[in-house]
Amino acid sequence: MDVETYREKYQYTQFRILVIGRANAGKTTLLKRVCNTTDEPCIYDDKGENLLTDTIKRGIHDIDRPFSFANKPEYIFHDSPGFETGDEDQLKKVQEFIQKHAEATSVDDQLHAI
8 A cells, every 4th residue: 555545544644753762862863864854853833934943952852842854744753851860750741641642533643653
């Protein structure tokens, strides 16, 4: 089954992925390779404009702020904070995020991979 047939049959327009790992472990580098790009990830609005600014610091993770790459907007990524500090609040936030997306009824809101 080709990609277009799959999308039509299952009504998928995007693929939502949660990325979990230590801070500065190379998650973004890995995602760039998967998406075959050297561009930095961006958050795009409906007009295709980047909502991120140069003032946002690298290494800040907000699991609720999805991002994608310009060449593969159908892949929606969420970056979790690292657990290396043993912070139970961070773990709880990730668990709540997974639960919220597991209960989503819309395919576009569901989490497809971790």
